[in-house]
Amino acid sequence: MARNFLFAAAAAASLAACGTPVEEIGNNALEAAENIVAVDNIAAIVPVEIKPPVNRLPQPFIGRWGLTAEDCTGTAGNNAGLMVIAPDLLTFYESRAAVRGLQAISPTEVRVTLTFTGEGQEWTQETPLILGEDGVTLTRLVDGRKLQYTRCGA
Known part of the structure; x- marks a missing residue:
């Protein structure tokens, strides 16, 4: 929950710096933070298989x-x-x-x-x-x- 709040606060501060009133983005930032956290909870790092060069004649x-x-x-x-x-x-x-x-x-x-x-x-x-x-x-x-x-x- 603290993570959601920090993210929302950072998002609000970023948008406020652009001239958008904080009141307009408050709820949207919290919803966005919840969505990101939800995605973050199910996201996984997928290892990329690096294959060595193929040194075999056709x-x-x-x-x-x-x-x-x-x-x-x-x-x-x-x-x-x-x-x-x-x-x-x-x-x-x-x-x-x-x-x-x-x-x-x-x-x-x-x-x-x-x-x-x-x-x-x-x-x-x-x-x-x-x-x-x-x-x-x-x-x-x-x-x-x-x-x-x-x-x-x-």
Whole structure:
């Protein structure tokens, strides 16, 4: 009750400062205070779920990709151009690259930040992956070179 009175007094003082006579707002301020208190009693703070950035490649990019036809059909040792893309990992002949950042440019293009490990070394690389409209070709730009892959089994 004291809270209602304090709120009403504060509201009346605020409105009085604007030039409105206190007598005109007295009852309205008390009604407003009661409404606010009623709302305040049932109001709840709803936690907002903050989701971390999604660092997963979209489904159309997932699969086995070869620089040559032999990369898709060959055995270990003669498929050096094979790239296997999982949602959060790219696997190459002698290295693996974890997806650490992902920016969707369009439904067919993403810019990926990759953390590589292989042959006793570690490095980070940012590279665009561009899916052909046919879904059968994939272009990867690396150090100014354009690598053209074809989906295995296509």
